[in-house]
Amino acid sequence: MSTLPARKLRVATASLAGCFGCHMSFLDIDEHLFELVDIIEFDRSPLTDIKEVGPCDIGIIEGGVCNSENVHVLREFRRNCKTLIALGACAVNGGLPAQRNHIPLAECLREVYQFRPGLENGQIPNDPELPLPLDKVRPIHEVVRIDYFIPGCPPSGPAIWKFLTDLIAGRTPRLTGGLLHYD
């Protein structure tokens, strides 16, 4: 990379209503990971043990927003990250979890916890430790301002790599020629 930043960029990542597939794809950039760790350091991320996000240059969010905790985490990221990126189909447009949006929440929960065959006296869990689900699953750009989007289910390793290197080098990131996929 031609124009390296003077200090290491701090990057945080999180998975909200996602399947970690996007994070797995992130790791798929293989040997580029070594290049990456030369120029970035991780803040809160499933790849580290840091629990609360601190001030960062870049935040990367996988998954949509399906419950109160997702809202909280997303807002913390927005507050702390100069640049916030939606990574993958679920973050970009709600994805698979948003396919429940046609169904009223009550019906959804009852079907799963009360009426499923084999469940006796099933009850909708009400443990105060559990985050409350939102009525609908939302793409993250409907909850906070998002600066960049990387579609794909998941986006490929090379797409993520291209995007990040563009960004770090100060070019407006572009995904072209097969790197852009919605599936």
Add this chain to the structure above:
Amino acid sequence: MSALPSDEFAALDGILQRHRHDPTRLLQILIDAQDIAGWLPAPVLTRIAAGLDIPRARVEGVAGFYSFLYTRPVGRYRVLFSDNITDRMLGNAELLDALCRKLWIEPGKMSEDGLVSVTTTSCTGLCDQGPAMLVNGQAIGQLNHRRINEIAEMIRQQRPLELWPAEFFQVDDNIRLKGALLGLEMAPGEALKAAIARGPEGWLAEMQASNLRGRGGAGFATAVKWASARNAPGELKVIVCNADEGEPGTFKDRVLLNRYADLVFEGMSLAAWAVGAGEGFVYLRGEYRYLRPQLEAVLARRREAGLLGKNILGQPGFDFDIQIHLGAGAYVCGEESALIESLEGKRGTPRIRPPFPVIKGYLGRPTVVNNVETLAKTCLIALHGGADFAATGTAQSAGTKLISISGDCALPGIYEYPFGAQISRILEDCGASDTQAIQVGGASGICLASYEFQRRIAYEDVPTAGAFMIFDGTRDLFEVARAFIHFFAHESCGFCTPCRVGTSLLKGFMDKLADGHGAKADLNDIDWIDRLLKNASHCGLGSASPNPVIDTLQKFRPAYERRLVSLDFEPAFDLDAALAEARQLTARTSTPGGTKGAGPPRACFRGGTACGAKGAQMTKQFLLDGLPVPFEDGQTVLEAARAAGHYIPSLCWHQDFPPHGSCKLCVVKAAGRHVSACATPAKEGWEVESNTPEINGERRGLLQMLLVEGNHFCPSCEKSGDCELQALGYEYEVLTPRFRHFFPERPVDASHPDVLLDFNRCIFCELCVRASRDIDGKSVFALTGRGIDKHLVVNAESGRLADTDFAKTDRAANICPVGVILHKRVGFAVPIGERTFDLATISEKTLKEGSS
């Protein structure tokens, strides 16, 4: 088919017979059929389709288009509150609530006993005597709590409308200032005699000399229109009086029809004399249905007097008669080509122009469409001559203009001014004080602030179809704009992408601001949607729809800014409220990490004459992004460009069909104007811009609109990799949907043994509709609903594909550009990675196929 009582069927058959089983009378038949039960049950639609020998889906498509046709039960008393901004200012919302409370019902929902339903409707044209309502089509103005109490009582007692106090239904003309037209006293037939004496050419010459321009909004020279229709090929010619008067705040045509109907009909006959037309229609908006009996009486009198019918006024061969067609609650039907579609008994979707109606209009016949006032004014010209008419007004605007004044003033009503009248004088005359702003020309017109009141009413300064709504210092101009945006979103016909999706998105943003969730970022999005609407819309409705927002954002920006709660970003919904259901289900109150404070078969359509002339010399050319593109006469910009190896994107265009013009992906700028390349014939020497950042940006915006409108989750879609919408998303580097998702709730139909329908991905290109109708000869599909609620239906009363004669070998089964019509059991036969657009981008593929 579920059964209907046999006497209802007998009544229905009587209606069909009265309309001669003529499919062009479908809308009139539906209106009459609805009078039987107050609504249109499914078996009625089936019976009408059978009676007219047309596909049921088409009947359903039409019934679903018009606001005043109901395919679900409504109360025996249907109360519709007029919801123009002037009604809102007079407190219609409070009165609606009061009525609902007294009747124990919810707005928009029928009472359980089927007695009554109460909801709102677009402006009913009683702005000078509002708040107003329609009860079973009868207009009542000057509503207040006393009237509402009485109405509630009479409904509860089920008193028939004929027995309600007559003064309730009295509609005042409120004529405040008379000029040449309103002061005219003319015996019926006098103008016609004068014109007949001059002969058709002599009469047209007078019209020419008058410089009369259309009063319906566009201001087109009336004589030019008449002459074009006269000279157009075709024996049968048609005169249409546009009495749709749907522009909010306009009610001058109502007064003309009520008090001066003879002048209007005489004007139509004058047009017929000039054009050589034999057939006339008045397209009367459904809201004015109560005027119909008296209008029919005037027509009957004129027939008796020899002013209509055969050999009018003893003139051999001058045969002309007029019939009244009713609209049924659709503002877009005031647009002349949509009006003609509606006259033909179809959905009111504006046509692609050219050809213009004067060349090909009603049933393909040369058709003149004129506004009520335009037609009435021609009587003055016939009586006093063109020069006399041209002597009043301004250089480019001859004669007088009727203005409908409403809002904050002492004397609302009708005023007739010579063109050139100054706004400040008008305000003075009607007793307006402390005026903050006026909306001239209705919702699609222009908003003027007080520093502009020296301007004048004239085509060359402030043009108007006649609406003049006044807002004093106590009014909030943001709310005014919001009311108009609600109007447009409700009235969008839903044909083209920018207007169907854009008006609803805009409404969403205005409501977001109103609800206290506004952020600075929203103003940028609003600007962007405004631009897409202005530039890419198919008709005047869409392109004018952002006007109220554009004007008020410019002139009353603080009214928006003070609603912003954040300078950055705010969600459109209340996060706490979004948790309410879960809270209730789990009987919990708090949340960890809580969100507090959250706010024709195989015909060639490659352009008219071009098909056979492939080898012919192409001498004409236009410039596309600076490069010369040769074309043959009749070729469209898109066809010529592609043939020359330049890609212009498309979604709804298909080489085996005539252009559709709905998706607007093919938008280009030709000679500085935005047009649809697929529907626009190429012109010699044109400079066309296509592959520019501006146009590509707009295409991206349109793609984003399509992506949020439907429910596009590509990872679970079998069409992924073969889908044109997706491929265009890649072509134009659409990384984000940008807007809020609609998450529509459209059912999936898996009933058919071979084919699955997932309506959630439909982009309304109508390729399946066209293929099934024109190639398969089956008409399995049709569109129904309107605006953002538009959707596809199949040709079966059950609504199930399995109950149609659809087959997987149909052309319609193999033409959908996106993932709606999917063959079963072959979903993943071709693996991801080896599909159509994995092998080549859509531009590469299109150009390769184009040149083979």
